[in-house]
Amino acid sequence: MTTGIGARVLRKEDRRFITGNGNYVDDINVNGQYYAAFVRSPHPHAEIGSVDIAGAKASDGVIEVLTGAEVAADEIGGLPVGWGITQTNGEPMVEPAWPILAQGRVRFVGDAVAVVIAKSIDAARDAAEMVNVSYTPIPAVIATEDAPKDGAPQVWDEAPGNTSFDWEIGDKAAADQAFEGAHHVTKLELVNQRLVPNAMEPRAAIAEFNSVSGDLTLHATAQAPHAIRLLLGAFVLQQPEHKFRVISPDVGGGFGSKIYPYAEYAVLCWAARRMGCAIKWTADRSESFITDAHGRDHVSEAELALDADGKFLGLRVNTVANMGAYLSAFGPLVPTFLYATLFAGQYTTPAIYAHVKAVFTNTTPVDAYRGAGRPEATFLLERIVEKAAKETGIDPADIRRRNFIQPDQFPYATPVALTYDSGEYGATLDKALALADYTGFAARRDQSKTSGKLRGIGFSLPIEATGAAPSAIAGQLGARAGLYESAEVRFNPTGSVTVFSGSHSHGQGHATTFAQVVSDQLGVPIENVEVVQGDTSNSQFGMGTYGSRSLSVGGSAIVRACDKILAKGRKIAAHILEASADDIEFVDGNFQVKGTDKAMNIAEVAFAAYVPHNYPLPTGDPAQDENALEPGLNEQAFFDPLNFNFPNGAYICEVEIDPDTGVVQIVDFSAVDDVGNIINPMIVEGQVHGGIAQGVGQALYEGAVYDKETGQLLSGSMMDYTLPRADNLPMIKTGTTETPCPFNPLGVKGCGEIGTIGATPAVINAIIDALGDYGVTDISMPATPEVVWRAMQEGRA
Amino acid sequence: MELKGAYKIPAARELVWEKLNDPDVLRESIPGCEELEQNEDGGFSATVKAKVGPVSAKFKGAVTLEDLNPPASYRIVGEGKGGVAGFAKGDTEVTLEEVGDATILRYVADARIGGKLAQIGSRLIKGTARKMADQFFTNFAQQVAPGADVEKLDEEDT
Numbered sequence: 001m002t003t004g005i006g007a008r009v010l011r012k013e014d015r016r017f018i019t020g021n022g023n024y025v026d027d028i029n030v031n032g033q034y035y036a037a038f039v040r041s042p043h044p045h046a047e048i049g050s051v052d053i054a055g056a057k058a059s060d061g062v063i064e065v066l067t068g069a070e071v072a073a074d075e076i077g078g079l080p081v082g083w084g085i086t087q088t089n090g091e092p093m094v095e096p097a098w099p100i101l102a103q104g105r106v107r108f109v110g111d112a113v114a115v116v117i118a119k120s121i122d123a124a125r126d127a128a129e130m131v132n133v134s135y136t137p138i139p140a141v142i143a144t145e146d147a148p149k150d151g152a153p154q155v156w157d158e159a160p161g162n163t164s165f166d167w168e169i170g171d172k173a174a175a176d177q178a179f180e181g182a183h184h185v186t187k188l189e190l191v192n193q194r195l196v197p198n199a200m201e202p203r204a205a206i207a208e209f210n211s212v213s214g215d216l217t218l219h220a221t222a223q224a225p226h227a228i229r230l231l232l233g234a235f236v237l238q239q240p241e242h243k244f245r246v247i248s249p250d251v252g253g254g255f256g257s258k259i260y261p262y263a264e265y266a267v268l269c270w271a272a273r274r275m276g277c278a279i280k281w282t283a284d285r286s287e288s289f290i291t292d293a294h295g296r297d298h299v300s301e302a303e304l305a306l307d308a309d310g311k312f313l314g315l316r317v318n319t320v321a322n323m324g325a326y327l328s329a330f331g332p333l334v335p336t337f338l339y340a341t342l343f344a345g346q347y348t349t350p351a352i353y354a355h356v357k358a359v360f361t362n363t364t365p366v367d368a369y370r371g372a373g374r375p376e377a378t379f380l381l382e383r384i385v386e387k388a389a390k391e392t393g394i395d396p397a398d399i400r401r402r403n404f405i406q407p408d409q410f411p412y413a414t415p416v417a418l419t420y421d422s423g424e425y426g427a428t429l430d431k432a433l434a435l436a437d438y439t440g441f442a443a444r445r446d447q448s449k450t451s452g453k454l455r456g457i458g459f460s461l462p463i464e465a466t467g468a469a470p471s472a473i474a475g476q477l478g479a480r481a482g483l484y485e486s487a488e489v490r491f492n493p494t495g496s497v498t499v500f501s502g503s504h505s506h507g508q509g510h511a512t513t514f515a516q517v518v519s520d521q522l523g524v525p526i527e528n529v530e531v532v533q534g535d536t537s538n539s540q541f542g543m544g545t546y547g548s549r550s551l552s553v554g555g556s557a558i559v560r561a562c563d564k565i566l567a568k569g570r571k572i573a574a575h576i577l578e579a580s581a582d583d584i585e586f587v588d589g590n591f592q593v594k595g596t597d598k599a600m601n602i603a604e605v606a607f608a609a610y611v612p613h614n615y616p617l618p619t620g621d622p623a624q625d626e627n628a629l630e631p632g633l634n635e636q637a638f639f640d641p642l643n644f645n646f647p648n649g650a651y652i653c654e655v656e657i658d659p660d661t662g663v664v665q666i667v668d669f670s671a672v673d674d675v676g677n678i679i680n681p682m683i684v685e686g687q688v689h690g691g692i693a694q695g696v697g698q699a700l701y702e703g704a705v706y707d708k709e710t711g712q713l714l715s716g717s718m719m720d721y722t723l724p725r726a727d728n729l730p731m732i733k734t735g736t737t738e739t740p741c742p743f744n745p746l747g748v749k750g751c752g753e754i755g756t757i758g759a760t761p762a763v764i765n766a767i768i769d770a771l772g773d774y775g776v777t778d779i780s781m782p783a784t785p786e787v788v789w790r791a792m793q794e795g796r797a
Numbered sequence: 798m799e800l801k802g803a804y805k806i807p808a809a810r811e812l813v814w815e816k817l818n819d820p821d822v823l824r825e826s827i828p829g830c831e832e833l834e835q836n837e838d839g840g841f842s843a844t845v846k847a848k849v850g851p852v853s854a855k856f857k858g859a860v861t862l863e864d865l866n867p868p869a870s871y872r873i874v875g876e877g878k879g880g881v882a883g884f885a886k887g888d889t890e891v892t893l894e895e896v897g898d899a900t901i902l903r904y905v906a907d908a909r910i911g912g913k914l915a916q917i918g919s920r921l922i923k924g925t926a927r928k929m930a931d932q933f934f935t936n937f938a939q940q941v942a943p944g945a946d947v948e949k950l951d952e953e954d955t
Binding site: 039040041042043109125128129130132286289290707710711712713714716717719720 | 878880881883884909910911912913914915916917919920
């Protein structure tokens with residue numbers, strides 16, 4: 001079959017996306033809707049005196065102005081956190097309340113103070129100008145490294161030292177001992193800079209309340225509509241789920257930033273319910289920059305102990321992670337279980353210890369952004385491994401090979417909580433070396449030299465945990481919900497199939513990949529399979545799309561539902577074909593009696609199930625109903641994996657640097673990934689390409705820059721925050737190693753984030769390699785021409 | 798952000814001092830000034846329309862004069878709110894030096910901006926502030942000594 005598993009099927013959804021026929025939240029309008037504009041703090045930290053709304057309320061077209069006072073009076077809850085961390089001392093993390101409109105104090109530039117609701121966008125924005133908030137600025141703490149210092153301004157009274165939690169993982173004594181006997185110790189200090197997600201479609205929502213029925217409907221651009229309904233309904237709005245529908249239509253990118261139940265959505269729902277109306281809000285780009293949850297922002301130091309043969313003996317890591325002003329929904333998870341559990345990398349390092357301090361600052365809250373913790377871990381590990389290779393004079397490919405976990409060691413339990421599923425790290429590296437023509441590098445470097453350029457090569461061997469999550473394990477680690485996924489596979493009477501998923505595509509191509517899985521399992525042509533997602537009223541409760549989980553968890557739920565369909569279909573066919581169900585086999589979409597030419601197509605079985613004229617309907621007599629079946633062909637399933645899955649890869653980047661200007665050009669990029677079995681190679685390549693572009697963005701271009709004194713986001717627009725462009729990237733060479741994951745029926749591993757995770761350290765390692773003659777051993781990100789040029793001058797001095 | 802400048806104004810120091818405290822002169826001199834009233838405490842309340850790059854806003858603010866040392870120096874402390882555009886705060890030390898018949902006016906300003914103004918306009922604010930200062934003193938000199946040329950002295954910003 002050319003549309004089943006493994007086929008390069010063109011994406012079903014692309015026709016509407018590239019012809020401007022997508023349906024995004026901002027395309028939706030509800031009759032009689034009002035518009036909201038938020039009044040936001042221009043100060044990073046200030047006491048709110050009075051909020052004078054008289055002028056705004058009297059302004060033309062204004063319906064209502066609401067502030068934190070009304071939120072408090074209506075007893076609307078704060079935004080919930082989905083993952084709790086237990087500190088090293090046994091105490092729970094410090095988790096301050098995050099009211100949906102500020103109460104008494106603002107804590108970052110962009111903190112919402114009031115909302116104006118008016119008949120038009122312009123009227124709402126004009127009136128927002130007239131809300132007069134009297135602020136008394138108080139000292140703010142902005143930089144990650146400043147937060148824990150003595151005397152630093154305190155963001156929260158209940159969090160002394162600005163600490164939300166102090167947390168550790170691994171065996172400290174064992175790690176310390178490894179260092180005592182070490183032949184060589186490599187040390188590294190690094191900053192993983194803050195990033196702004198920048199989904200192409202800004203956040204948007206419409207909340208609509210029907211005063212007669214009591215139904216609340218929220219259209220929101222969201223990666224996890226069910227989770228948003230659960231969290232906002234149960235914890236913030238006290239709106240029962242059967243009277244609360246969340247619809248997320250087409251979503252124009254998210255990268256994590258659209259997982260969370262944002263304050264704006266809660267405000268719209270609350271105000272719509274309070275006023276009995278519909279209210280729309282779409283963020284402008286400036287608003288997105290300061291209110292979408294940011295990513296990364298770690299300051300770390302690390303040490304790697306090696307023996308005389310270049311074997312890793314121990315790793316010690318100390319990280320300060322910036323949470324921003326409030327704890328975002330999954331903020332605490334990112335620098336802990338999504339980060340420090342990956343410090344084994346692809347290696348057999350026997351002793352690992354990591355300490356993480358999560359701090360509050362007067363900045364935009366930080367949460368998961370493509371990779372979420374795993375890019376930070378991989379950057380640290382692959383930087384220090386490459387540095388160790390340079391210091392010991394061992395080839396960077398060779399030092400990694402000496403430390404690989406071998407294929408016969410799986411399942412492999414690392415010293416930091418995880419058990420890896422499968423992999424052939426050596427084979428993957430070999431493929432990457434061939435793809436990159438590693439042996440020809442010296443000649444290429446000489447050639448670059450003759451044209452006045454410095455050429456460098458850098459490695460990065462990422463591994464990550466995807467497929468969140470085995471609920472039992474996640475619960476032990478602090479998850480406040482299970483993380484399975486749901487599916488419903490529904491045959492329509494004439495043989496087409498509608499598939500409902502609790503996950504929700506924000507660009508990944510579920511409509512295609514899931515349809516391929518169903519087409520493959522049920523033998524139905526792919527054009528007869530429709531995937532429905534993103535609406536809590538028509539799909540089972542499910543956990544949404546993030547952490548590269550949709551195929552391995554959501555796709556597996558679809559497989560389970562297909563299994564149930566086939567089991568029932570076999571019985572229906574057995575009845576009609578007058579055979580025993582045991583003698584029915586399913587081949588290419590047909591149920592046939594083994595060894596005969598008696599067969600019926602699955603579409604005919606579906607029709608018989610919906611028009612049950614010749615059908616084993618129940619008679620009401622238990623003695624005769626042993627083989628009775630209900631009409632219909634519609635099955636649901638939930639899938640909760642036994643373990644995470646562990647995509648891994650080998651990335652090799654080559655750069656050329658102009659020594660006069662410091663401009664870095666990526667001239668070659670080879671990426672070999674093991675994402676298990678592949679459903680659609682073209683979609684996987686697209687994910688890897690996009691992921692690499694984002695990883696290159698962090699390495700060379702992107703950085704959220706706050707003025708450390710004033711707390712203003714200086715890189716708050718696309719004039720000041722550089723995103724990678726197509727002309728910044730070479731043709732990316734990709735390859736795969738396929739070791740099936742044993743923990744899901746498809747044998748797949750997540751492919752959505754590995755590119756981002758793997759690319760960043762490969763680029764930085766390549767730059768440092770190119771600058772070896774200048775004595776450069778480290779470079780900060782983003783490695784702009786100025787940063788590179790200055791490092792060259794300082795290195796040479 | 799610190800901004801410095803110096804101007805040579807062809808007028809006596811007492812006159813310059815007097816005009817620096819005259820609301821009518823200031824109103825005429827401040828670029829984009831729509832309103833400026835003297836308060837009972839000697840300070841001013843003002844409305845100034847300003848454009849920084851793509852952000853334009855009407856700033857409403859209060860200005861107080863501190864450390865008065867007539868006719869040699871004072872400090873202007875001001876804060877303006879520009880609604881959604883954010884805020885601007887300034888603290889400017891002005892000194893007047895007598896040089897013959899003329900007066901050298903020096904200022905050292907420390908300005909802070911916040912909100913959208915900072916988010917979008919940070920890279921442009923210094924140039925804008927510099928331009929506004931030049932306009933102010935050019936206008937001011939016309940008020941103090943109509944028809945005379947004001948000379949901008951070459952003293953570097955920091």
